[in-house]
Amino acid sequence: MTDMTERxxxxxxxxxxxxxxxxxLCRIRPGRSGACGRYANENGSLVRTDPVLFAERVVDEGGAxxxxxxxxxxxxxxxxxxxxxxxxxxxxxxxxxKPAPFIVSSTxxxxxTVTVVSEGIFSYCGCKVKIDTxxxxxxxxxxxxxxxxxxGHVTTAxxxxxxxxxxxxxxxxxxxxxxxxxxxDTLLKLCGGEPVELAIESGSTVVVQAxxxxxxxxxxxxxxxxxxxxxxxxxxxxxxxxxxxxVIVLDDHITGVLTEHQAGRCLDMPPSGIRIxxxxxxxxxYFQVANPGLGWGGTDITDPFSVIRDIDRKHAWPGMxxxxxxxxxxxxxxxxxxxxxxxxxxxxxxxxxxTVERIGENCEPSLCSVLFMAGAGGSLRAxxxxxxxxxxxxxxxxxxxxxxxxxPVYVWPGGGITVMVDVERLPQRAFGYVPTPAxxxxxxxxxPLELYTALGGHAGHVQALDEVVRSHGQSAxxxxxxxRNPWPLGRATP
Amino acid sequence: MxxxxxxxxxxxxxxxxxxxxxxxxxxxxxVIWADGPSASVERAYRAAGVAFDGLLESLVAVLPQLRAPxxxxxxxxxxxxxxxxxxxxxxxxxxxxPMAAVAGxxxxxxxxxxxxxxxxxxxxxxxxxxxAVHLTPGASLEIGVVPELRRPLMAAxxxxxxxxxxxxxxxxxxxxxxxxLGIADAVTVLAASAAQADAAATLIANAVDxxxxxxxxxxxxDLDPDSDLGRLLVTTGVGPxxxxxxxxxxxxGARYAxxxxxxxxxxxxxxxxxxxxxxxxxxxxxxxxxS
Numbered sequence: 001m002t003d004m005t006e007r008x009x010x011x012x013x014x015x016x017x018x019x020x021x022x023x024x025l026c027r028i029r030p031g032r033s034g035a036c037g038r039y040a041n042e043n044g045s046l047v048r049t050d051p052v053l054f055a056e057r058v059v060d061e062g063g064a065x066x067x068x069x070x071x072x073x074x075x076x077x078x079x080x081x082x083x084x085x086x087x088x089x090x091x092x093x094x095x096x097x098k099p100a101p102f103i104v105s106s107t108x109x110x111x112x113t114v115t116v117v118s119e120g121i122f123s124y125c126g127c128k129v130k131i132d133t134x135x136x137x138x139x140x141x142x143x144x145x146x147x148x149x150x151x152g153h154v155t156t157a158x159x160x161x162x163x164x165x166x167x168x169x170x171x172x173x174x175x176x177x178x179x180x181x182x183x184x185d186t187l188l189k190l191c192g193g194e195p196v197e198l199a200i201e202s203g204s205t206v207v208v209q210a211x212x213x214x215x216x217x218x219x220x221x222x223x224x225x226x227x228x229x230x231x232x233x234x235x236x237x238x239x240x241x242x243x244x245x246x247v248i249v250l251d252d253h254i255t256g257v258l259t260e261h262q263a264g265r266c267l268d269m270p271p272s273g274i275r276i277x278x279x280x281x282x283x284x285x286y287f288q289v290a291n292p293g294l295g296w297g298g299t300d301i302t303d304p305f306s307v308i309r310d311i312d313r314k315h316a317w318p319g320m321x322x323x324x325x326x327x328x329x330x331x332x333x334x335x336x337x338x339x340x341x342x343x344x345x346x347x348x349x350x351x352x353x354x355t356v357e358r359i360g361e362n363c364e365p366s367l368c369s370v371l372f373m374a375g376a377g378g379s380l381r382a383x384x385x386x387x388x389x390x391x392x393x394x395x396x397x398x399x400x401x402x403x404x405x406x407x408p409v410y411v412w413p414g415g416g417i418t419v420m421v422d423v424e425r426l427p428q429r430a431f432g433y434v435p436t437p438a439x440x441x442x443x444x445x446x447x448p449l450e451l452y453t454a455l456g457g458h459a460g461h462v463q464a465l466d467e468v469v470r471s472h473g474q475s476a477x478x479x480x481x482x483x484r485n486p487w488p489l490g491r492a493t494p
Numbered sequence: 495m496x497x498x499x500x501x502x503x504x505x506x507x508x509x510x511x512x513x514x515x516x517x518x519x520x521x522x523x524x525v526i527w528a529d530g531p532s533a534s535v536e537r538a539y540r541a542a543g544v545a546f547d548g549l550l551e552s553l554v555a556v557l558p559q560l561r562a563p564x565x566x567x568x569x570x571x572x573x574x575x576x577x578x579x580x581x582x583x584x585x586x587x588x589x590x591x592p593m594a595a596v597a598g599x600x601x602x603x604x605x606x607x608x609x610x611x612x613x614x615x616x617x618x619x620x621x622x623x624x625x626a627v628h629l630t631p632g633a634s635l636e637i638g639v640v641p642e643l644r645r646p647l648m649a650a651x652x653x654x655x656x657x658x659x660x661x662x663x664x665x666x667x668x669x670x671x672x673x674x675l676g677i678a679d680a681v682t683v684l685a686a687s688a689a690q691a692d693a694a695a696t697l698i699a700n701a702v703d704x705x706x707x708x709x710x711x712x713x714x715x716d717l718d719p720d721s722d723l724g725r726l727l728v729t730t731g732v733g734p735x736x737x738x739x740x741x742x743x744x745x746x747g748a749r750y751a752x753x754x755x756x757x758x759x760x761x762x763x764x765x766x767x768x769x770x771x772x773x774x775x776x777x778x779x780x781x782x783x784x785s
Contacts, residue, residue: 016719022520023554027719035521037671177769178734 009039009046017041052102052472053088053427053442055406056081057481083469084488086405087442088430089477090117099458100383105449106465108489112449114462115488116384123438125374126167127190128420130158131206131214132224132366134252134327136292136300137162138203145199149182150175154200160224164198164208166190172437184437190370191423191431191439204294210370211424217294223363225297225327229256230285232327232359237263239355245320246272250289250307251327252298260284273315274322276307297326304333311341323352329359370423372431376402376443377416384445387456391445392417394455400447403488405430406481425485446488505550507543515539519550522600525620526608529633534613542619545607549573549600560592561722573603580689583759584697591722598664598692601626605661605688619688622671624664624695626688629656637663639682639764652684652777660761662688666695667766673714673721673728677735677743677767678702681751684761684777694751694760702747702765704740708733740768748772 009019015030019039026034033040040047090101102117131137137154138144144152144164152166171183189196195209207215214221226232229251237258240247247258258264259272261284278289289307293300301307304324318339325332334348348356381388394400395417402409402417407425412418423431432440453459481487505519513535515526524546528538552571553560560574564585567578576599577592584590601619605626608617616633619626627635634655654660665682668674674696681699685691710731714723717730735743744767751763751774762775 014719023551024520024557025554029717029719032717035671036523037521181734 011044015041015044017044017046019046052090052476053086053405053430054469054473054476054478055084055086055427055481056478057084057483057487082487082489083465084406084481085115085117085444085465085468086427086430087117087119087444088405088427090119090442099461102468103458103462104465104468105462106489113489114447114449114452114457116445116452116457118380118383118443119432119440120374120376120380120443121438121440122374122376123173124169124378125187125372125439125441126152126165126169126171127187127423128371128373129164129166129190129208130369130371131162131164131208132160132364132368133162133214133216133221134160134225134298135216135221135294136203136252136298137164137206137216138200142201142203145201146182146186146196149179151179151183151186151198154203160227166198180437184433184439187372187439188431188433191372191426191441192429193423208368208370210368212368213366214368219294221366223328223330223360224366225251226329226359226362227327228254229297229327230254230261232256232325233258233261233284234263235362236355236359237261237267239358240323240352241267241269243321243349243351243355244323245269246274246322248274248276248304248307248322248324249327250297250299250301250304250324250331252292253287254281255286255289255297255307257284257286271315272320272322273312275309275312277309278307296331297328304331305335305343308343311337311343313341316341323348323356325356325359327359328363329356332356371420372404372423372439372441373418373420374439374441375416375418377418380443381417383458385452385456385458390455394447394451395445399451400445401488403444403446403485405442406444406488407485408488425482427479427482444488505546507546515542517542517546517604519546522546522550522597523622524601524604526604526618528608528611528614528617530613530615534611538608538611538614538617541607541611542604545604549603553596553600560596561720563589563591573599576602576687576689577693580687580693583757584693584754588697588700589723589726590693590697593722594696595689595693597621597624598626598662598688598690601688602662621688624662624688624692626662627654627660629654629658631656639665639680654684658684658761659686660684661686662691664688664691664695666692666699668699668729668732672696673717673723675700675723675726675728676703676747677709677729677732678747678765679768680764680766681747682764682766683751684763684775685759686761690759694754694763698747698751698754698760698763698765701750702743702767704735704743704746706735706739708735708739735768740770743767744770744772748774751775 009017012018016027019026019028019034021039024035028034028041030041085102085104100116100118104115106113140154142154143150151171152164155163155165167183167187172180186196193210195207197205197207199205204217229249232249233256249256259269276286276289278286281287290299290301295301316337318337320337322335333345335343335345338344381391384391395402395411404421405426407421409419409421430442507517517524526542528535556570556574564581567575570578577595580595581590581592601621601624605619605628609628615630616635617628634653637652662685665680667678667680676699678699681695683691683695685694711727712730713725714721714728715725744765747765754760755775762777764777765772
């Protein structure tokens with residue numbers, strides 16, 4: 001983004017920025033805005049805080065993105081710049097039966113297209129949070145609190161991740177006013193990419209931030225497991241063959257034992273005689289070797305030898321080489337069976353160390369991802385058309401594309417317009433709230449003009465894009481298009 | 495400042511939907527609507543533009559005086575005199591600077607130009623929530639009221655009529671565009687002029703207060719180095735309050751509002767905190783559904 005501090009103001013002491021945009025010459029401290037509210041000091045730079053967000057991209061393939069016309073902008077879109085008016089800061093109409101704040105027409109690839117731009121007030125909304133970790137965060141269905149107020153619950157474990165549900169209408173408006181406000185604030189922070197500390201009943205505290213590693217009980221997670229213990233055995237069996245006599249891969253879900261596992265059998269590895277704790281599922285695959293916890297592989301194990309129940313002297317032999325590792329390779333120990341038939345820790349050979357490192361290499365970084373989920377099927381639709389069910393059907397058929405701040409959404413099948421969007425794909429400062437409490441989020445419906453008219457759209461309120469740009473360009477916040485989002489004016493599906 | 499900046503910084507005028515006029519310059523943002531024969535409306539809008547031209551500059555020229563506690567009105571330009579006149583009566587027992595009435599006084603200035611045009615039956619000049627209104631006999635106007643400034647969502651509407659003696663409506667709260675010494679979510683005041691309503695709303699909102707650890711405050715100049723409030727503590731956050739604290743804060747504000755009512759400085763006031771409201775004076779209110 002172009003820094004306009006020097007052009008439209010000056011830096012002063014203590015991080016203060018003087019804004020020369022009007023004769024008041026506000027001196028603005030960091031994090032504050034000037035008297036107009038349109039200019040602010042963001043980390044020592046003068047920025048615009050303006051309401052509606054225009055996202056722009058250059059049309060030429062491979063052309064550089066031009067985020068800002070450096071202030072010399074005359075209110076016109078440049079000849080090679082396409083503008084998409086987002087719902088961010090567009091405002092809501094009240095009551096809903098009034099047409100949406102912006103109904104913008106433009107021609108895209110020869111088709112007259114309309115985008116209905118609005119901010120929706122969502123009482124029915126929440127976040128689905130995916131936390132990449134095998135560490136035990138808390139039992140399924142446990143309550144999640146922030147500052148002692150319930151805001152959500154633990155839901156299913158997925159492959160390498162734990163899912164949380166935060167918010168939802170019940171938490172927002174179904175309990176106490178205070179719990180509703182805390183829930184609203186939590187959602188707003190999650191959607192805005194800010195960190196939030198969640199406390200899980202009978203479990204951990206976890207700091208969640210979209211796009212960042214989760215911090216579990218104060219410790220940042222590094223890696224997702226490469227797979228469960230059995231999968232890890234399957235992936236690395238061949239690389240271990242000849243270097244080790246037994247491998248135990250500790251995992252919260254399924255712990256793998258190489259020589260007993262089908263993968264080891266196929267390599268004709270002799271049984272090691274090591275029997276481990278837990279409940280055998282199929283050969284070489286064990287459930288519940290330990291309790292869930294913050295130790296090795298998402299178990300409560302801190303002493304890896306504690307998983308060994310006994311060693312059968314009929315099969316084991318002194319000098320037998322054993323690797324015990326977690327499913328992320330973060331914890332691993334190398335040991336050799338002594339004459340006493342006990343395992344003794346020893347220095348790991350280089351070849352084996354490489355396989356452990358490769359486990360780590362194959363683990364993806366552990367991240368938190370946040371999907372905002374909301375129902376746009378209510379009265380909001382009246383701002384789009386006088387016959388709301390038609391817009392619902394059109395969204396379902398794919399003729400009308402729904403975006404939030406320009407970001408693509410997933411529309412659930414079935415009734416209503418229930419959408420999910422990755423909050424990281426929306427521009428910054430896209431979400432707000434109302435005291436109800438409920439969240440405010442941008443939403444845009446894009447469809448061919450002909451269809452819009454046929455659906456009973458507010459045809460009399462359609463404004464040409466040029467006109468919108470001319471009348472609001474001076475006050476709008478203008479940002480470069482997020483390149484990984486598809487341009488919304490294209491067909492939803494070919 | 496410099497020539498290159500003028501493209502951004504000059505006053506702007508634009509027509510909005512519903513034949514409204516939009517005039518903006520720096521912190522001033524006016525949405526204007528006048529009703530009457532179309533020739534009169536056009537004349538009124540031209541007159542508004544003329545009144546607006548140079549208005550901000552005239553205030554900036556005397557800014558240090560306007561940011562100081564109310565003193566002499568000598569040498570002040572017309573809009574600044576309105577600010578002075580609206581705040582001077584409040585200065586007898588409260589800290590106040592003419593800046594407490596700036597938004598309302600700007601609206602009044604432009605309204606004076608509009609109402610002088612023959613044929614204008616009703617009009618409003620809305621300066622971001624501080625509104626000057628003009629109604630001729632038989633005319634009425636509905637004004638939306640917000641219960642919280644954080645998110646201006648209309649929750650009720652007031653019907654103003656000619657003969658109510660109301661020339662201005664203003665709203666103030668701790669989370670609005672100006673700093674507040676109090677914790678009101680919103681104080682809406684009806685008064686004879688927008689400047690008077692603005693100043694009174696500011697001071698009543700200051701008075702809606704209680705000593706409670708859930709309230710965070712910082713010296714005004716820590717936020718805005720040039721604030722007219724100097725080192726006075728302004729509200730930056732209001733945590734959960736007990737019912738008794740909410741009631742006490744509203745009592746404090748209502749008591750002060752009552753004194754202004756008795757001194758005929760306001761016609762009515764509506765005080766809102768944490769979803770609870772007090773009304774001082776008489777308000778014709780039509781509660782609309784909240785979202």
